[in-house]
Amino acid sequence: xxxxxxxxxxxxxxxxxxxxxxxxxxxxxNRPGQAYAYFLRSxxxxxxxxxxxxxxxxxxxxxxxxxxxxxxxxxxxxxxICGWMIHSKDGSPMKAxxxxxxxxxxxxxxxxxxxxxIAETLAQAKDAAEAIIVDYDVLPAVVDTAQAQKAPVQVHxxxxxxxVFSWHLGDKGAxxxxxxxxxxxxxxxxxxxxxxxxxxxxxxxxGEYDPGTDGYTLYTTSQNPHVARLVLSAFIGIAPxxxxxxxAPDVGGGFGSKIFIYAEETVCVWAAKKVRRPVKWxxxxxxxxxxxxxxxxxxTHAEMATDENGRILGLRVRTTANLxxxxxxxxxxxPTYLYAPLLSGQYDIPxxxxxxxxxxxxxxxxxxxxxxxxxxxxxxLERLVEKTARELGQDPAEFRRRNYIxxxxxxxxxxxxxxxxxxxxxxxxxxxxxxxxxxxxxRRESARRGKLRGIGFSSYIEACGIAPSxxxxxxxxxxxxxxxxxxxxxxTGSVEVLTGSHSHGQxxxxxxxxxxxxxxxxxxxxxxxxxxxxxxVQFGMGTxxxxxxxxxxxxxxxxxxxxxxxxxxxxxxxxxxxxxxxxFKDGKFAVAGTDRALGFGEVALQAYVAHKFSxxxxxxxxxxxxxxxxTNFTFPAGVHICEVEIDPDTGVTTIERWTAVDDFGxxxxxMIVEGQVHGGIAQGVGQALLxxxxxxxxxxxxxxxxxxxxxxxxxxxxxxxVGMTVTPCPSNPLGxxxxxxxxxxxAPPAVINAITDALGHEDISMPATSQAVWRAAQKAxxxxxxx
Amino acid sequence: MTxxxxxxxxxxxxxxxxxxxxLVQFLREHLRLTGTHVGCDTSQCGACVVHLNDxxxxxxxxxxxxADGGSVITIEGLAQGSELHPMQAAFxxxxxxxxxxxxxxxxxxxxDIVNRKGAALDExxxxxxxxxxLCRCTGYHNIVKAIAAGxxxxxxxxxxxxxxx
Ligand code: FES
Ligand code: FES
Numbered sequence: 001x002x003x004x005x006x007x008x009x010x011x012x013x014x015x016x017x018x019x020x021x022x023x024x025x026x027x028x029x030n031r032p033g034q035a036y037a038y039f040l041r042s043x044x045x046x047x048x049x050x051x052x053x054x055x056x057x058x059x060x061x062x063x064x065x066x067x068x069x070x071x072x073x074x075x076x077x078x079x080x081i082c083g084w085m086i087h088s089k090d091g092s093p094m095k096a097x098x099x100x101x102x103x104x105x106x107x108x109x110x111x112x113x114x115x116x117x118i119a120e121t122l123a124q125a126k127d128a129a130e131a132i133i134v135d136y137d138v139l140p141a142v143v144d145t146a147q148a149q150k151a152p153v154q155v156h157x158x159x160x161x162x163x164v165f166s167w168h169l170g171d172k173g174a175x176x177x178x179x180x181x182x183x184x185x186x187x188x189x190x191x192x193x194x195x196x197x198x199x200x201x202x203x204x205x206x207g208e209y210d211p212g213t214d215g216y217t218l219y220t221t222s223q224n225p226h227v228a229r230l231v232l233s234a235f236i237g238i239a240p241x242x243x244x245x246x247x248a249p250d251v252g253g254g255f256g257s258k259i260f261i262y263a264e265e266t267v268c269v270w271a272a273k274k275v276r277r278p279v280k281w282x283x284x285x286x287x288x289x290x291x292x293x294x295x296x297x298x299x300t301h302a303e304m305a306t307d308e309n310g311r312i313l314g315l316r317v318r319t320t321a322n323l324x325x326x327x328x329x330x331x332x333x334x335p336t337y338l339y340a341p342l343l344s345g346q347y348d349i350p351x352x353x354x355x356x357x358x359x360x361x362x363x364x365x366x367x368x369x370x371x372x373x374x375x376x377x378x379x380x381l382e383r384l385v386e387k388t389a390r391e392l393g394q395d396p397a398e399f400r401r402r403n404y405i406x407x408x409x410x411x412x413x414x415x416x417x418x419x420x421x422x423x424x425x426x427x428x429x430x431x432x433x434x435x436x437x438x439x440x441x442x443r444r445e446s447a448r449r450g451k452l453r454g455i456g457f458s459s460y461i462e463a464c465g466i467a468p469s470x471x472x473x474x475x476x477x478x479x480x481x482x483x484x485x486x487x488x489x490x491x492t493g494s495v496e497v498l499t500g501s502h503s504h505g506q507x508x509x510x511x512x513x514x515x516x517x518x519x520x521x522x523x524x525x526x527x528x529x530x531x532x533x534x535x536x537v538q539f540g541m542g543t544x545x546x547x548x549x550x551x552x553x554x555x556x557x558x559x560x561x562x563x564x565x566x567x568x569x570x571x572x573x574x575x576x577x578x579x580x581x582x583x584f585k586d587g588k589f590a591v592a593g594t595d596r597a598l599g600f601g602e603v604a605l606q607a608y609v610a611h612k613f614s615x616x617x618x619x620x621x622x623x624x625x626x627x628x629x630x631t632n633f634t635f636p637a638g639v640h641i642c643e644v645e646i647d648p649d650t651g652v653t654t655i656e657r658w659t660a661v662d663d664f665g666x667x668x669x670x671m672i673v674e675g676q677v678h679g680g681i682a683q684g685v686g687q688a689l690l691x692x693x694x695x696x697x698x699x700x701x702x703x704x705x706x707x708x709x710x711x712x713x714x715x716x717x718x719x720x721x722v723g724m725t726v727t728p729c730p731s732n733p734l735g736x737x738x739x740x741x742x743x744x745x746x747a748p749p750a751v752i753n754a755i756t757d758a759l760g761h762e763d764i765s766m767p768a769t770s771q772a773v774w775r776a777a778q779k780a781x782x783x784x785x786x787x
Numbered sequence: 788m789t790x791x792x793x794x795x796x797x798x799x800x801x802x803x804x805x806x807x808x809x810l811v812q813f814l815r816e817h818l819r820l821t822g823t824h825v826g827c828d829t830s831q832c833g834a835c836v837v838h839l840n841d842x843x844x845x846x847x848x849x850x851x852x853x854a855d856g857g858s859v860i861t862i863e864g865l866a867q868g869s870e871l872h873p874m875q876a877a878f879x880x881x882x883x884x885x886x887x888x889x890x891x892x893x894x895x896x897x898x899d900i901v902n903r904k905g906a907a908l909d910e911x912x913x914x915x916x917x918x919x920x921l922c923r924c925t926g927y928h929n930i931v932k933a934i935a936a937g938x939x940x941x942x943x944x945x946x947x948x949x950x951x952x
Contacts, residue, residue, distance in 0.1 A: 012882070015879040017887075018890050019878050020875065021822015021861065021862035021891050023822075025821075025888065028815075030819075123805065123807065199923055200834055200921060200922065200923050201886065250887065252824070284827075285826065285827035285828050285829065505885035505924045671882050674882075675924075675926075676885075677926075678927075678928040678929065679926045681926055682923075683926075705828070705831070706921070713927075714915075714917040714927040717928075719928050720926070720928055
């Protein structure tokens with residue numbers, strides 16, 4: 001390991017600009033002549049639009065234009081799409097209602113887009129929006145996930161009982177047989193609370209049109225600018241793909257919410273041509289709460305069957321998943337193929353059967369949020385495992401250990417083939433770091449002070465590096481999930497790497513450069529990483545599902561191999577040796593067994609000078625590209641242990657210790673990986689203790705600002721103890737598994753298991769606010785009095 | 788329109804602004820100092836923290852007019868040439884940032900904490916004092932470490948330089 005190579009905690013290259021205020025996020029860009037867009041949003045959860053009168057608004061000072069859904073329809077601009085087709089049990093395709101970027105005839109959630117005002121200033125646009133008169137025929141709304149299919153309200157004509165799909169996975173008969181021979185059955189009812197992703201940078205977009213070239217540009221806060229361009233051109237019909245440039249510069253966090261193609265960016269590009277001015281839109285936080293895709297929102301009943309030896313025999317899961325008012329870009333994949341295949345967790349479970357109904361409600365669309373489906377699966381499984389262990393009177397760690405998968409590859413009954421892992425190693429290390437042995441004494445000590453102490457485990461697994469293309473295609477995905485890379489070596493030996501993945505906080509400029517520096521033996525300063533601009537990088541799939549390392553860097557590695565192979569040819573010509581005799585090591589191309597060698601930079605120069613190449617058999621230049629399609633998902637896994645103390649008089653839960661031991665395969669930069677784990681845990685703890693999007697019965701979002709939606713702050717969290725185990729991933733050339741979602745997946749069940757351990761009963765749901773915990777504590781103390 | 792004048796990062800500026808212009812808009816849109824960020828509309832996130840007359844303020848809650856005649860320091864005003872302020876350097880060294888969006892506000896708040904509480908900061912104090920700043924990426928773990936280290940480093944900076952700040 002060199003100081004900057006693979007495995008080194010290199011300080012991040014991008015930080016110089018971020019800590020000095022020189023980052024460039026979308027809202028920091030201003031285009032000459034730019035105008036501002038403001039969206040008029042529906043105040044009703046469900047209403048028919050009788051008419052929209054924009055006359056007064058158009059006459060307001062500074063107003064350039066007011067557009068409604070009719071204007072989009074007149075221009076034949078298509079609706080927003082969902083890119084993953086799910087089929088119901090009976091083989092019928094999912095029922096997708098129309099999703100126009102500006103409402104046409106009906107609004108379906110509070111925050112739905114009714115009209116857009118374009119004006120000289122934002123203040124003028126806002127003023128004018130107030131002058132738009134919309135005549136609504138307010139309809140009853142359905143909000144509640146569990147009630148959606150029974151409600152006398154229909155969100156879309158195509159889905160009579162609000163059911164988008166009734167999907168299933170696994171072998172029902174096998175699961176029934178397992179339950180029939182079980183010694184013990186544990187059942188649990190769970191709600192996975194609805195979350196708002198809340199990247200601190202709100203979404204933003206600038207649309208621009210150049211009549212001279214008939215070219216369109218979109219600056220957008222996107223995790224996957226190429227897919228945005230593909231969808232905007234091929235499906236929505238905004239502009240031909242080769243005339244549309246999408247730029248996603250520095251992006252201030254995403255967590256899934258910036259994967260999707262939204263109404264606002266669509267309208268900004270289209271409107272820019274209409275008004276012949278660049279059009280800028282920046283969400284305020286309340287708009288982000290109302291209209292960014294939300295996450296989670298499952299209602300689940302699940303059962304686990306065990307035999308007389310405490311071995312898990314089978315699992316049955318029934319989930320209703322709220323998809324909101326419209327199907328967002330990946331909405332249908334999250335509660336199906338990203339959820340049920342993870343229900344086996346780290347355990348050898350012979351039979352699993354899962355049924356999922358996706359439902360429409362009059363709420364904001366629900367889509368992937370950090371972990372996307374995998375946190376939901378882990379929550380179900382790890383709560384069930386905990387409860388089963390308790391009911392069987394077994395130590396929760398030992399119950400897990402007994403049921404771990406031990407031989408690999410392991411085929412689960414729900415699609416996945418785990419390639420490698422060592423779950424016991426993580427458990428052992430976590431137990432040691434958490435001082436599990438000392439816990440009873442700490443609990444006694446808490447009790448002496450009148451406090452309740454509990455410990456909670458989470459043995460999670462996730463499927464990352466989403467791919468291979470063939471597999472996801474067979475499951476209904478509309479795109480392949482490979483990644484691309486191009487390595488351009490300049491004549492002076494500096495290197496530009498163009499990648500189709502996108503960094504919004506993950507530090508790619510550093511980790512990707514570490515790989516290049518390591519492979520080519522050149523200083524890290526000589527490497528720059530280019531991403532987020534469709535005019536520079538030809539194509540890519542963006543960043544989500546921890547795919548940048550496992551898939552994106554593998555593509556770079558493949559391109560680097562080609563660069564080195566070409567470099568050998570060049571060196572062979574220059575050194576007048578046989579290509580087979582050239583070795584590349586430590587940044588030098590050398591003739592084997594001699595001291596004749598050329599440095600990487602010299603070969604780069606010779607490749608472009610090209611004076612010493614013989615004839616036509618070698619092309620000048622040193623630039624190679626690669627597309628990498630992995631052979632399997634990757635399976636990071638680990639054990640998190642959370643220790644809480646509860647004050648039964650106030651219900652306040654304090655996290656006293658957090659131990660995380662994760663196996664992410666090969667690690668490029670441990671500093672960055674640990675940072676990802678910290679951030680994930682914070683989001684998971686937020687879900688467990690504080691966060692929840694709440695709609696009232698009429699569909700008003702009552703948690704539409706940071707005043708009402710409780711985000712985790714520094715004081716809510718402890719410092720984390722993070723450890724690693726390593727089993728290199730055999731499915732990609734670098735052995736990387738991915739680390740982005742681990743904390744968010746592992747944390748919620750760890751926290752809730754700890755709280756139920758402290759309270760001594762199971763009846764607590766997320767978020768476990770102090771009020772909820774206080775009630776539960778009172779109930780535990782005096783079962784009658786608290787009723 | 789109304790005229791406002793103030794010193795921003797040591798330079799005097801004067802501009803005609805709409806009276807409802809917020810200080811953050813003035814900095815970002817009139818002066819193009821885009822390091823100060825906007826993350827919310829309820830004064831909760833702290834992405835917009837700057838120093839106004841040596842005190843940390845949320846610039847989304849202050850009208851530009853209210854800063855008239857005052858002195859403002861933004862994230863762009865901290866480094867001396869290419870030399871980072873010790874708190875900036877500490878954030879970098881301890882990986883106290885990921886997407887970097889909350890970072891300018893965090894650093895401005897962190898310096899204010901040190902100015903008010905001194906250089907010897909324990910973890911609990913830092914966490915409590917960060918009440919006004921949200922970060923969605925880092926889980927705060929490394930921010931807390933960075934601030935503790937930055938505080939120590941600030942106490943070692945020669946007095947002359949601190950006076951200049
Ligand atoms: S933008 Fe000022 S506190 Fe959020
Ligand atoms: S680093 Fe992204 S919000 Fe703090």
